[in-house]
Amino acid sequence: MSRQVPPAVVLIALLVSVVVAGPLLSPYAPNAQLDIIALRSQAPSLAHPFGTDAASRDVFSRVLEGGRVSLALAVLSVSLSLVVATLYGAISTLVGGVVDTTMRRLLDVALSIPRLLVLLAVGALWGALSFPALVLLIGLTGWFDTARVVTDELHALSTREFTVAARAMGVRGPRLLWRHLLPHLLPTLVINASFGVAATIALEAGLSYLGLGIQAPQASWGTILRDGAGVVQSEWWLSLFPGLATVFAVLACNALGDALRERFAPNHVPSLATSLAASLAPSSSRTLRP
Template sequence: MSLLDELPGAETDTAGADIPQSAKPVSRTRLVFSRLRGMPRFWVGVVGLGAIALWAIFGLVPNAWNYTDLDIYNMGSSPSSLHWFGTSDIGEDIYAQTIVGLRKSLIIGLLVGPLAAIIAGIVGAVAGYLGGWWDRVLVWFIDLLLVLPSLFLFILLSPIFKSLSWVALIFLLAGFGWMIMARVIRAQTRSLRERDFIKAARFMGVDTWTIIRRHILPNVSSLLIIDATLGVGGAILSETTLSFFGFGIQAPDVSLGTLLAAGQSAAATRPWLFIFPAAILVFTVLSASLIGDALRDAVDPTSGANRD
């Protein structure tokens, strides 16, 4: 008996190689999280977005002003101990309005991103797995939406949505934000349907929708999670752009886009009307983008190797 045979926790195979008993295969989820732990930009994004979310929830607690209040004695005043971000031309508290606008923009972004990813996953998986005329029709529909100028359609539909709640804007943004990822999911599904575990499920009589739900979608879930995370920042920017030009959130509702639109004309003379909402927008979108970028590199290390 050799010395290696006496070591605890070790076995020797027929070729003489040592195989530790404690060695276990690492799951994909644990591997992704282990990669994320070593990415500083992921933690910067998580801390930043978490701080923004907490500020949006609790930021009004220490403030004495509501976003609809008017201080007629301090109209157009600069930041002070009374009004931390200053006031508008009619005495509105910019700090309170920024928090309320941030809440609205965050809600829209956090709902549009996952909703668009869900649509992309379902449409892409159905087209890729079923093939045939299902694939041709769905791909034609995806290509049609991709070539349509979405901003022009938003402008045309804005009179309809002005009479509706801002919740309608969530479905409008999600309806035009899923096509590219749907094509990616379709390509992945066409590859997955030829795998042995999919063929085995099909030969065992498992119906199509169960295969898509239990086997296809879980195997492309990492792509959908990345798309949903990156979609949060994109949706916030889209909502801000539409509201800035008057086609998104409408008064008396407030969003970061409406605040930027109201303050851009006075950016040179009263910069606090523009700078504070703009800085919050940049910080929020950057934090969400850092998280999505880190997730993408953790799932596929070749997409951005050694960037940290």
Template sequence: MNRLRALLIAGSGALIWIRWQRIWDLLQAGDFSDRMAALAALAAPLVFALGRLPDRWKRARLDASAWVVLAILAAALLAPVLAPYDPTAQLDLANRRLLPPSPAHPLGTDLFSRDLLSRLLYGARLSLWIACFSVAIAVVVGTGVGLAAGYLGGTADALIMRLVDTALAIPRIFLLLVVLTLWEQGGIMTMVLVLGLTSWFGTSRLVRAEVLSLKQRDFVTAARALGIAPIAILLKHILPNALAPVIVTATLGVGQIVLTEAALSYLGVGVPPPHPSWGSMIADAQPFLPTHPWMAIVPGLALAGTVVAFSFFGESLQAKLDPRRR
């Protein structure tokens, strides 16, 4: 090891300087141990670089997924500018039904002569709007329940967590289908509320676990000793330190809600027509798969790409924010 150190000079950061002439001399005239040390010195930069690959891959994945998420959000926000037509307008039922992609209609038209590119962009806008508001509801409710259960402890904690476990045991898709079928006239806001109020259970468990750990810390004990009110301790001292898993859960939840909303729209109980939705676009294209496959492929790829992008972004954020995974 001493011989190896003598052959390397550690520079600033990740830079390693190698004593090339000394290594060459050892390879030419040194004994067996000298030659092994020289070979190890030559391999040191490669080993060092390979050891840093996981960190670079995490940073690259975070950057790439962030750019993809930003591009999706920009396309959704700029849908009124980017879309060439009204997504619900039936342009010409006699002559523009089921047109293939063309300069006038880059993705073609559907059975009702509606432009598919316009419906794709507005579908992204509506899906992300539903997902963001549903996730906001889930985060607020889940964080509040988790804070209360974790800080109160004892019987209150046990009762709240048993209720959460009971809710988790109910198949969510079945619950959504029943509620949305019974209140099918409620529209999009009903779906947002139902999705949000059935998505907070996991968030509450994560927040509770963080609170159980944080309330044993010295700064919380000191706050109690100073006579600070429990609600102030929760909001000013515990909540800011428990937000990291909430942010990750919210990011992952956007992709999950987008997928759930598309599934519900595909089954006919999600976004009501004629509003565009990726799920309803796939359902409308199903009879024409043999002759017009792009009608289903394009919204399917958009849906899959959005879910994967938000999943990668959430996992990369988790690796970035969680010190145990650095």
């Protein structure tokens, strides 16, 4: 009997399909100025389903392009965070002793610093940041909580029977980590990645809205929202459609994380409302606690 596909998987598949197929679905180039006079700030129509902006650019095409940019930024920065967090937790666990204690205390200090304040300070000091710089900035400020979870999980796994047996057989260091610990840690990383992508999509939209993230004329959901910030009543479509896209993406990633957590850790399943609220917080705390 085949197992039913979870709705979260359908949502993610739909999101990824639309984002990947964006260049094929876009009727116009995202930055193309179609007619600066006749097509300026046009309401949604059959020719332009999401309307046009003040520069006569097709908003539907820009929302599709913005989805590619926002999702790519989220996936790359979360991947960087997971790599750094896993390396940090692995070193702390394998070395142990004073090094482990010191590294844990350093994590506590790092977690006490509000992430959003760090991002705002860096954005204010450096001004416009390139896409790779944003990936590094978001990725290198978002791994602390995941590192603590990874460290706790690896410590718990290091006392399990299969790890003790491997050590008795002479397995040590990187081989113990690679062959015996990381395979059991993988579900935790995947769950945290799903929640992390949701949080980063919302974070990027906020930073771009403030002018500290993706810079115009590059399309992202945050920059489109910024274009409509002062004209919400007269040009409501500039805020509605990228806002709905952001909410849908965050909900889809959180729903996937909840489904994965229910599958691999049924005793640690929060409500979807709690997941969404945590993902929209300045510093993501959506992590799996062992």
